[in-house]
Amino acid sequence: MxxxxxxxxxxxxxxxxxxxxxxxxxxxxxxxxxxTMRDVSASGMKLEIPALVPLPKALTVLxxxxxxVFIVRAKWRNHxxxxxxxxxRHNLETETDPAFDALKASWRSLKP
Numbered sequence: 001m002x003x004x005x006x007x008x009x010x011x012x013x014x015x016x017x018x019x020x021x022x023x024x025x026x027x028x029x030x031x032x033x034x035x036t037m038r039d040v041s042a043s044g045m046k047l048e049i050p051a052l053v054p055l056p057k058a059l060t061v062l063x064x065x066x067x068x069v070f071i072v073r074a075k076w077r078n079h080x081x082x083x084x085x086x087x088x089r090h091n092l093e094t095e096t097d098p099a100f101d102a103l104k105a106s107w108r109s110l111k112p
Contacts, residue, residue, distance in 0.1 A: 014039040014046070022106065023049060024060040029102065037063065038081070045070065047082045059084065062103055064110050067092035069103055 019037045035049040047061070055077075061070040061084070068091055072084035090097075092104050 012041045012043065014041040014044070020064040020110075021047065022062045022064065022110065023047065023055070024062065024103070024106075025056050025058065029060055032106075035061075037061075043086055044075075045072065045084050045086060047084065048080050049082060051077075051079050055082065060103070062107055062110075064107065067104075067107050067111070069095075069100065 016039050017037050021035050021037045022032050023035050024032045033049055033053050033055075035047045038046045038048050040046075045061070049055070055074060057074045059072050059074060061072055062068075063070065068089060070084075070086050071088035071090075072086050074082055075085050076083045090100060092100060092107050095104070
C-alpha cells in the first residue's frame with residue numbers, strides 16, 4: 001500500500017472547513033453545545049467539540065452559516081474530535097415540518 005493510500009482510506013473525499021455548528025441532543029433536543037465542523041462529505045463529518053462534553057450517539061447538528069440540519073450518528077471519538085455518519089439532511093429555509101420550528105428559531109438567533 002502506498003503512503004497516500006495509507007494516509008487517507010476514506011470511501012469519499014471530505015472537504016476541510018471550520019464552520020460554526022450547534023450540536024443538539026437529549027430529550028426534545030433540550031441540550032446543546034457549540035462546536036466547529038472540521039470536515040464534511042456526502043455521508044459524514046468531523047466535529048471538534050471539547051472531550052469533557054458527554055455526548056450520546058444520536059445527534060442533531062445545525063450548520064449555522066446556511067441553516068442546514070444534519071441528523072447524525074457518532075461513530076468514533078478521539079479527544080476533542082468526533083466522527084459522525086450523516087443519516088438525514090434538512091434545509092431550514094425550505095423545511096415545513098413543525099418538528100423543526102425550534103431549530104429554525106435557534107438558527108435565526110445565531111446567524112450573522
